[in-house]
Amino acid sequence: MGFLAEILRANGEAVRDLHYGDGLPPHGPTRRPSLRAAVKEHHAKGALLAEYKRISPGQTTAALPARTVADFVREIESAPIAGYSCLATVPRFEGAPRDVLDLVRATPRPVLFKDFVVDDRQLDAAERSGASAVLLIARLAHEGYLDRPLAELAQAAHRRGLEVLLEFHAKAELSEAEDVAADMFGVNVRNLDTLRIDRRTATETLRMAGQAGLRPLIGLSGVESAADALAFWSAGADGILVGSAVARSDRPGDFLTSLLRPAATEGA
Numbered sequence: 001m002g003f004l005a006e007i008l009r010a011n012g013e014a015v016r017d018l019h020y021g022d023g024l025p026p027h028g029p030t031r032r033p034s035l036r037a038a039v040k041e042h043h044a045k046g047a048l049l050a051e052y053k054r055i056s057p058g059q060t061t062a063a064l065p066a067r068t069v070a071d072f073v074r075e076i077e078s079a080p081i082a083g084y085s086c087l088a089t090v091p092r093f094e095g096a097p098r099d100v101l102d103l104v105r106a107t108p109r110p111v112l113f114k115d116f117v118v119d120d121r122q123l124d125a126a127e128r129s130g131a132s133a134v135l136l137i138a139r140l141a142h143e144g145y146l147d148r149p150l151a152e153l154a155q156a157a158h159r160r161g162l163e164v165l166l167e168f169h170a171k172a173e174l175s176e177a178e179d180v181a182a183d184m185f186g187v188n189v190r191n192l193d194t195l196r197i198d199r200r201t202a203t204e205t206l207r208m209a210g211q212a213g214l215r216p217l218i219g220l221s222g223v224e225s226a227a228d229a230l231a232f233w234s235a236g237a238d239g240i241l242v243g244s245a246v247a248r249s250d251r252p253g254d255f256l257t258s259l260l261r262p263a264a265t266e267g268a
Contacts, residue, residue, distance in 0.1 A: 002193035003057070004116075008145055010091035011116050020090075020121060023098040024128040028161070035110035035133040035163055036183045038082040039216040039239045046229070046261030047082035047239030049112065049218070050252070052103055054087070054094045056244040057195060064247040069102040076246070079253040080260060083110040083132070085241055088125065097125040104130035112165060112241075118146055123157050133163035133183065138176035139192065151179040167220060169198075171205050177214060185214040186241070189222035197222045203235050210236040229259040 014020060039047040052072050054064055067075075073084075086103045087095035097113075104111050110132035115122055117136055126134045134157050141150035154164045158181065166182035168174055169191060177185065187209060189202035199222065210217055219232035219240040232240045242259065249255040 003195050004139070004145075004192040007089070007092055008116055008118065008140075011089055012118070014090040015119050015121050021097050021125045021128065023096075024101055024125060026128065028127045028130040030161070032130065032132045032161060033083075033108065033110040035083050035112060035165070036216060038110050039184060039218065042080075042082040043216070043238045044261070045080065046233055046237075046259070047216070047218070048080065048256055048259060049083050049085050049239060049241040050076055050079070050081050050246050050256060051085040051114070051241055051243035052087065052099060053243050053247060055092065056247075057092050064244060067247065069099060070106055072252075073103065073106040076252045076256060077107060077109075079256040081109065081256060082239060083112065085112040085114045085135075085243070086131075088113055088115040088122075088129075097129050100126070100129035100131050113162070116140070117153065120156055123153075123160055123162065126157070126162055127160035131162065133165050135165050135167055135186075136180075136182070137167045137192075138173040138180075139167075139169060141176050142173045149179070150176055151181070154180045154182060165218065168205055168209065170201055171208055174205065174209060174212065174214075177209075177212075182214075184216050184218060185209055186218040186220045187237075188220040190220075199231065203231070206232070206235045206237060223259065226258045230262065233261045 086100045087093045088097045089095045113126035113131035113134045163183040165184045167186045169188050187206040216238040219237040223242045224245045246252045
């Protein structure tokens with residue numbers, strides 16, 4: 001069993017648990033900052049999304065340095081970021097919807113609820129946490145993991161006031177975007193079955209997505225250095241999401257600043 005099938009099985013059990021979403025208010029705020037608008041606003045310098053996470057299963061050392069949500073925000077809030085992402089996945093990542101709530105309360109910036117979303121209960125948790133947007137994964141529809149059309153899941157997110165970031169990895173998954181009213185699009189360099197980085201596949205997908213007019217377009221995962229960020233900028237990304245490398249950095253604000261789009265590629 002690959003990682004994707006394994007995590008979907010385990011996550012399904014966590015989401016069905018009676019205590020899923022404990023600690024969240026009955027309803028989220030009626031007004032939320034727009035993640036799409038923030039990414040577009042920061043396009044010229046490159047929109048950076050800093051991700052809060054405790055575990056990175058794709059890394060040799062999965063556990064990340066311990067930081068509370070408050071510590072994380074305090075260390076990077078002054079960095080030139082467009083917004084945040086937060087892992088809400090319970091199994092293997094040790095995340096929780098409550099982490100998203102804590103992050104939303106700690107910053108005025110938009111926050112992405114990041115999970116392997118297949119169920120309305122996850123969308124309810126995203127809405128109640130105050131997240132601005134939710135991640136949907138095209139591969140889940142492309143390979144038959146969803147019980148309903150991806151377009152319906154996106155509509156259900158919009159009814160809850162959530163923007164949708166639609167993620168791809170391989171080029172074949174781009175066809176899933178045709179009927180989905182997504183607000184943003186992303187390309188994950190990591191193969192979710194093997195958890196290996198596949199930059200060639202991701203770069204091809206990102207270029208094709210850009211040519212198809214899928215914007216704003218965000219590079220997801222695999223950013224460990226300024227060179228990795230530059231690869232995304234050169235391929236036409238409007239923004240990048242940075243996770244494990246931020247968590248491991250002793251000076252996360254300076255690290256994030258080093259990832260900004262070089263002047264030579266501004267407007268790409």
